[in-house]
Amino acid sequence: MAYVGRFAPSPTGPLHFGSLITAVASYCDAHAHQGKWLVRIEDTDIPRIYPGSEDHILRCIDAFQFEADDAIIFQKDRLDLYDAVIDQLHKNHLVYACQCTRKMLGSNHIYAGTCRDLNLPFEHHAIRVKVSDREICFNDRLQGTHCSNLQQDLGDFVLKRRDGIINYQLAVVVDDYLQGMTHVVRGADLLDNTERQIWLGSILGYPKLEYMHLPLAMNDQGQKLSKQNMAQALDLNRAPELLQQAIRALHQPEVDLDTPAHMLRQAIAQWDIQHIPHTKELEGSYL
Template sequence: MTYRGRFAPSPTGHLHFGSLVAAVGSWLCARHAGGEWLLRVEDIDPPREMPGSAESILAALPAFGLAADAPVLFQSTRQPAYDAAFEQLKAADRVFPCWCSRNDLAGGLHLDGRCLAAPQPDRQPAWRLRVPDVDVRFDDGLQGPQLQNLRTAAGDFVIRRVEGYYAYQLACVVDDAFQGITEVVRGYDLLDSTPRQIFLQRCLGLPTPAYLHLPLALDDGGRKLSKSEQAHPVDPTDPMPALRRAFAFLDLPAAPAATRPADLLAHALGHFDPARLPHCSERMAA
């Protein structure tokens, strides 16, 4: 089976250093395996999106030498696929409507497999997946063996929001299967989401890819750069400085003689071993 990896940014801002690290890491893993590297824009949360950011990200990547092997998939075009997956879960009685507020849950998890609040005909519900007491195990390609009790860690989690938008967990697993992704290479902040996605794959009869979670670039306060005021956009008109910093962050060879992104990437690929990537997140000003 041909290796297929992907980079799947959310259009909430311009390409910043943390996203560049994830893009470079996923691209190198795909090329190292002799496979394909795909792009997906996760534009399923309009209130959080910044106008023009999807176009900005997609325009910036080629300047860093990162070209996809297939047309970009936009999640905003995939509503029928998410509807079908939702109806499949509904037919199997795996989901339930929920009108519970944060106060109803007292800030905790939803663990009952049914809504605790009375139905409210004048208000749309969220829909939650019923989560049993199950341990989900998987081996992360960089972080090693993982174990999570899904019920105590996530509870009955939302897969369709009150506004009608599908949650990241559902859209992600549907599209990873649709694009034939064989390994998901992404940031460490999504490691905790992986058991939920594996469980959803099982519920929907979808294949489970391999997973590899890269370290995060953090600001001086230890926050992920995407949530930090230090997450300044990288400059696609002068790509080499940011690309070299991304390589240094991932402990990749420097190639001091390289003057173009393509040369820097080719040099790194010739010395690349995913097992030698750093495990821990580091503080680094953008």
């Protein structure tokens, strides 16, 4: 099967160095396998979109000279597709409406199925998917075997919030299928989402994917680089230097400091995931 991978940032803030590591790894891994690399903006959580961040993502792709192999898609333009999948799941009795609020649930992070058999109307309620009491395992290309029993570890989880916002878990599964993804390369902070996505894909009849969860870049306080932790936005005037740093962070062979396009070609030719630390965090601190 031909390799199709992707870079799928959320515009809740500008891209930072951790984002660049993911972009480089996904790009190099796709092209080292003579595959395609797509870009998707995961912006279903419309209230959390940070002003100007979508534009910053697009400018970063240009500045670092990444070349997407198809048109960039925006999830907020595809809400009807996700609603259609929820309707499909509803017809197959795999989802239900839930009236429970965070206040009602309190500190209990495992949903007990309180509303499973209440047959509430879908309007003005959250929509949850039913999970089964069985272990789901996958073999991550870097992190090894990872397992979860969703019923015991999480419970039925939300696909659509009561305010109408489509949950990330549903949108990513649907779009990975519709875009023909075969491989997912992303940060280890998303590792625990994977069993949920595998479960959704299985009940929808979607093909299985290969996963690789990258070790996270950390700041000098030992926190992962993130928008919440005020990670610095990528400086587009320093694209070659930052690209070289990202390639080094992935423990890949050195590349010449040149145009980003030349550096990426060199990185692809030398790409070897065995050099990437098989850990959840990178050693050292990054801006």
